[in-house]
Amino acid sequence: MRKNIVAGNWKMNKNFADAEALMIQLLEYKKNNTTNCEVYIAPPALYLTMAKDIFKNAEVEVFAQDVSEYQSGAYTGEISVEMINSIGIDGSLVSHSERRQYHGETDSHANRKVKALLDVGLTPIYCNGETLEQRKAGQHFEVVKNQTEVALFTLSADEIKKVVIAYEPVWAIGTGETATPEQAQEIHAHIRSLIAAKYGQEVADEISILYGGSVKPDNAKEIFSQPDIDGGLIGGAALKIEDFSKIIEGF
């Protein structure tokens, strides 16, 4: 059975004190509630050590928002898989659309980052999705196919099983515009069928595919009820415990 996951991407938000306060609220929430999904957070890199400390006895996995494709060396500003591994971080987002948009990341970068994470036993949450222009041109199935193939299809079956995929249509991220549950479901099913064609249905059925793009407390349940949607990658609504906890309760 694949995992249901709600993951919060904090992006570049919150100072130290506010980040600590939100982590403590989430810790309290997790102590007092049984959840039907795994809960992950991806705070800014500066707060990863604090997150690991706060959640040391709680079932909240801590992810980086990005990681270098390189092992070590003269890469100013970068953080390596070895660094995050050495402080007990569980994995990293890979090629979020904002990394693609503002930092020129491509699926070739994603491929190397995914591999670097898997090589040290960490979980990649690989993000893909089409732009508004691509959707309007009816290219969304093809775009997501190309992205998935370039980023993931050099992996072995054992490797790809450890990847979490987040389908995030760019036009729905931070815009208040959400894909309908049916629109999301058809792309999720498409991604799963691509994986099944390459690696077999058993492998495809093990991979959690999350939806991201303006998931809110009032639409989470319906989105998560789709057969190929195994949870959400949540941006804005992960920044308030009231919203994030209601989304978790969508399962």
Ligand code: PEP
């Ligand atoms: C995201 O950052 O991955 C995201 C989906 O953001 P939002 O929920 O704010 O659209």
